[in-house]
Amino acid sequence: MARRWTNDLTRSDATPRSVYMNRRQLMAGLGGASLLGVAGRAHAQEELEPNSLEEITSYNNFYEFGTSKTDPKKYADQLTTEPWSIEVDGLVDNPGRFSMEDILSQFDIEERIYRMRCVEAWSMVIPWNGFELADLLSVAGVQDEAKFVAFQTLMRPEEMPGQQYPILEWPYVEGLRMDEAMHPLTIMATGIYGEPMPNQNGAPIRLVVPWKYGFKGIKSIVRITALAEQPPTTWALAAPGVYGFYANVNPNVDHPNWSQATERRVGGGLFSKRRDTLMFNGYEDEVASLYEGMDLTATENI
Template sequence: MWIRRRQPGDSAAIVASEITSEATYLNRRALLQAALAAGVTGIGAAMWSDSEAAAAALKFTRNARFSTNEPPNSYEDITGYNNFYEFGTDKSDPAANSGRFKPEPWSVTIAGEAEQTGKFSLEDILKPHALEERVYRLRCVEAWSMVIPWVGVPLADVLQRFKPTSKARYVAFKTVLRPEEMPGQRYNVLEWPYVEGLRIDEAMNPLSLLAVGVYGKSLPNQNGAPLRLVTPWKYGFKGIKSIVEIRFTEKQPPTSWNISAPREYGFFANVNPNVDHPRWSQARERHIGAGLFNSRVPTRMFNGYEQEVASLYRGMDLAKYY
């Protein structure tokens, strides 16, 4: 098995003092991969932690074409400040409350308007595809942002394998339902399980990514282990986590936040500084990790990916289809 994880019962929270800097991490990962290639085993825990050893299991190439040149946030930022309501509504809750979640073994159901459907292991879905790293901006509807080095496969590559029919106008996604492991699902914050969707042309856009890792490491539970969606030109709530079903549909599928508050959260959820949330402005954003006194910066249309995705919405009223 090529994705290695913490065992059930291990602590999910990562102490700040135990976080490896990006430069040190990259150097260690390179050394570890070289050691593994040479057949070296039994590397001491004093030199590499379990999580760092797991990083070597994700072999990938960097896709510079779709990666921003902006410096990524720290591993601590990315794994410690999250929206994942299945584990709680506070930003620190996912890291604190996801330790009992079991991300393996894992399977994904492919259903709906496609020639090939069924239940597939995560390995079967990913095996034909080479992993790549893409450094994407993340912009959340609460007006904060990060830059994250995701590892995954293009969503289009996965979907095309199952041969969607001409009736497949949308792609719907569903999160696992495990309230015994995901304490947030015991409360009626949202309708569970979490559901999301894309128009088929959005799903097939080269930017759309199915992520299995971050910073070269397997996705931590709090970041959507073992499989999540990344669409960098949309607000973060579109990035459904811990995916167990992908369904091709003819009609627009329901989405969790649109069900909960349709006036506030539309189906498309494109980053648009000209369309405010009913309770706050989206014109500016706060970059996580930039310091307490860092001023907010202007939000970019489509989160800065206008060149790649604007053609998807040509002729649409983006104030109406928000």
């Protein structure tokens, strides 16, 4: 597939693997202090002492395995990821099922180094391995009347114990507008740091949209559907007064529990200088045109 995007970050900009994998434990160790991340062009950061393998794989958000940050480490190893396939259906000319073998052989897997930000107020620079979602949708042959793309996570409560409880509405679902899905920044990630995606981080394949908050990164995807109407999304269903459909990074709209206006980079030290959060997580030049005329402070648009 033709490459349509040029990376402006390098491996030297990336958050160290130990910091990315162990971010929750790092925050806990700071006694509840707010630890925020960088937006805009990443800068060289001070190296932290690497954590052990046990530490760096023990703290993740993946509610299918439970609400505790240690639950994914405890239970994700029981998730069977081989064989794996994604069903592509809805308003497409070529509906069908793509195996991971098909995906890895048919699409150009490349490294994308992206700034990433989460609603919990940390952000980092992560080297993802993946391919543009647009390539998969093009092969499926999206029809003109399709205006949205819906995603669905695996539903397998015998392997994903969090799904045995009504924490959220299962299966986990997410959605993008079609122009967002077709944007060259939007990728399907199959790994991080040059290695296959860990189970607790969304193996074997997940969505990455770098100008949106982290909950817009649905994990362990099994279905992608082209639709004419806007699909439901899990967090908008769970807290409609807080989370809307779009999840764009907007420093001018505070979360009910914290400000979005400024940030401090994970790995840069607790007392590093705070900086302004950039609109669309620093990707304004690339994506602002998608939202012209929209009120990006309205609940339904955040």
